[in-house]
Amino acid sequence: MEAFQKVYTKLTNITKATVSLKADGVGADEMAMVGGRLAQVVKIMGNDVILQVFTGTEGIATDSEVIFLGRPPQLKVSDQLAGRFFNAFGNPIDGGPEVDGEIRDIGSPSVNPVRRKQPSELIATGIAGIDLNNTLVTGQKIPFFADPDQPYNQVMANVALRSDADKIILGGMGLSNDDYLYFKNVFNNAGATDRIVSFVNTTDNPPVERLLVPDMALTAAEYFAVDKHQKVLVLLTDMTLYADALAIVSNRMDQIPSKDSMPGSLYSDLSKIYEKAVQFPDGGSITIIAVTTLNGGDITHAIPDNTGYITEGQLFLRRDTEIGKVIVDPFRSLSRLKQLVSGKKTRKDHPQVMNAAIRLYSDAANARTKMENGFDLTDYDQRTLAFAKEYSNYILAIDVNVDTTEMLDITWGLFMKHFKAEEVTIKQEFMDLYWKK
């Protein structure tokens, strides 16, 4: 910190998350220290300045010292980031030394769309509910829409470790201490810590701090993807808690809330984060897998709703009581970029097989409704039900770990076991190749 900085000691207003004072020469988005805590300028009107204090304003007094730092929030980036755990401000929390490196502003500008490359590289996870039905692609952004009791963090950790990413960056927002330790353990046990960087805000930390976590994680991601041309996978959990923090700040600033008490700018705020997912022409890429927890499965709430419009699909987990396992829901899950790879980077029959299987699975759902309503089932209904159970078990369950070609062969096997040729309606050229009955 430079010596000549002016110190202010007269706060005019204090709310739970913000303080106001009179000051000159302050820049928009500038960082400051308020009573030794980090804060950021959110509003300037003449010489009235409002700051949001990340760690909350408990104990801040009207004569607390305010020092403006003359810079936006920043992170030091270098290869030393790898294998480390940081808090929302980018300070180490693993007891290790400070990181040396180049100082970068976080929340950097967007990539020029004409400089992007169309994503075309498949990310294999071995989970058939993802690889077969909702194939992921580098440069994609996709959230898990999950209820709080579902094992989304476990699935996400699995996806991350099985993928061939060069770097995995974890942005944890409002993680419970248990989940934080879970991630730490899983990464350690997999012997993968040297390719993982974590920025973690746990539930012990103040909620407003979370607002920095995605930008910190993505600044690190951009360093590895742009400067080092690496394939980077960013995990953001839980984005619902991030949005809640946005709502807290906007509420303290007396902004008019829009749907579900969320700020009117929620769409822009979320898209600034998710749109950092990108495929660069020189091989580097940022892929974002996030978690948006739902309230009782309600996807019409403003947070999942806006997220759905921004991300390239969404993955739903569901417990299938028939087989007693958690599956990737084939109806509600969608990867929008799958057609860039499925049938192109995978076997040609992939899209048709995927669609036929889901259609038959949907027929089974209708049959189940019929059964529950006490109607007689036709022979076809019985067969779809038998198919659905095996399809759930061998394809949709999250414990499946096979490669895509094998997934296709399994599905063809199920088709032939349960159906007649005309019932699967697949293009003749593929029937000729794979229908061996």
Added chain:
Amino acid sequence: MENTKTTGKVAGIISNLVTIEVFGPVAQNEICFIHHPEADLMAEVIKVQGKYAYAQVFDSTRGLKVGIDVTFEGHMLEVTLGPGILSRNYDGLQNDLDKMEGVFLKRGEYTDPLDREKLWDYKPLANVGDIVTAASWIGEVEENHMPHRIMVPFKMTDSYTIKCLAPAGSYKVDDQIAVIADKDGNEFPITMVQKWPVKMAVRAYKEKPRPFKLLETGVRCMDTLNPITEGGTGFIPGPFGTGKTVLQHAISQQAEADIVIMAACGERANEVVEIFTEFPELIDPHTGRSLMERTVIIANTSNMPVAAREASVYTAMAIGEYYRSMGLRVMLMADSTSRWAQALREMSNRLEELPGQDAFPMDLSAIVSNFYSRAGYVYLNNGATGSITFIGTVSPAGGNLKEPMTESTRKAARCFYGLSQARADSKRYPAVDPIDSYSKYLEYPELQAYLKEKVGEDWLEMVNEAKDMLLRSKEAKEQINILGDDSVPIEFHERFWRGELIDFVILQQDAFDKIDASTPMERQQYMLKMVMNVNHTPMNFSNFEDVQTLYKKIINLFKQMNYTEYMSDKFKSFEKQIDELVKQ
């Protein structure tokens, strides 16, 4: 004029809304530049109160301080119009994205939308002594094999006499190609370039009749059931994941239009990249050349500054009006207009205006209607015709069609292509709901006469009958679900499957299959006729399972037909198999 520019100083900053103390006259929607030490930032005045102007900045305001100088430009946000717009990729403010350096967008970097050095083969269309008005054609150059008319600038509201004309030859866009004089003898030089404020409608045409011509899109559920017209307006609302973007891309690739303008308004960057990657590869079926040659892309992706998002739809419309004035058919698509509405909401919120429903501004509906009204089919002053067909997508919050943007758009647009979650869930794409969707144009006697003449005398009856069958099929299905397969007469099952046949063969279309993706009107008519023939054939079934089995076989054969070339041997062999099946 340069000496009299109004100046001001920054007085307050909240995100991208800047309050400016103004020293002089200032206009609503006037453009100003804020002289941030790093770069000049462009902004638009959206409110004036006393000595303060409130401006939305088209860039990040990070580091901006109170007291920084501001210069007002004396004009509104304008587009630059001239040869060389086609096949460009612009941002929402018409900056040429390809001219920008580096991977990341730099704030305050504004690039020229036109190529000032390129030479164009010009030939005059008018004669010295001709009386001309705004949008009169003076000359012509060829832009990507399309005639590009050089017109009297739209801003010139008087009537003028041509004093001199440059002879045919090679010229740069800024070269003088004519001089025109008003009644008082004041002379004005004309170049190939003009500017126009994006928020004003170009009205330099003679008449705007009701649209009457079918616009073929190759998308069966539109052309057959609910056609849009040349110069018509439509909107596609749908929850996320129901295929809005895929449908919109299909329309833009296939529709009969001379010019396609895609406004990617606050949408995903990867979708824009998809257009950048795929359009140059796609061959336009109408011209045999790359589709990109006749396309303009306005890309304001969701992470680009929110104020420029609002501008992007207007920029697209103004460029559309420019090409319409040349007598061309323009297809304009905006994906998604809800993002534009949200941009309005963000600013309204920062201005602390009293909010309407869901915190949207009170005048949302008026803004939307005003925008849609700029589309249309027109007779130009010289008797030629031009059109802008506009289709916007709407992303209803929570999939609820009662939300303000969907309601506002419903009042403004004449065609409604509602995407249904249920159809999307069962992978019935395009997920356009055949029963809720409508085209108001079908009620126009002009269009009815046109369809009778161009498609067939009995076409409309057949379409209406198909719609009835779809509705009755839905009702039958509900009955079957309530009462059970066995407890309803077999006739109910037949009714249900007749609708399914239309659904699977006509409505569902594989946008990713080379042949099925686009169906010409002739083939659509042929297929519908065939399907209706099957549905009209009396059949005797002993039990409902036979109905299901037979119709599944027929559907499968029809689907194979959809995947094969029209009237090819394979196509005919499938047709024959269907005939035989039905006869049994």
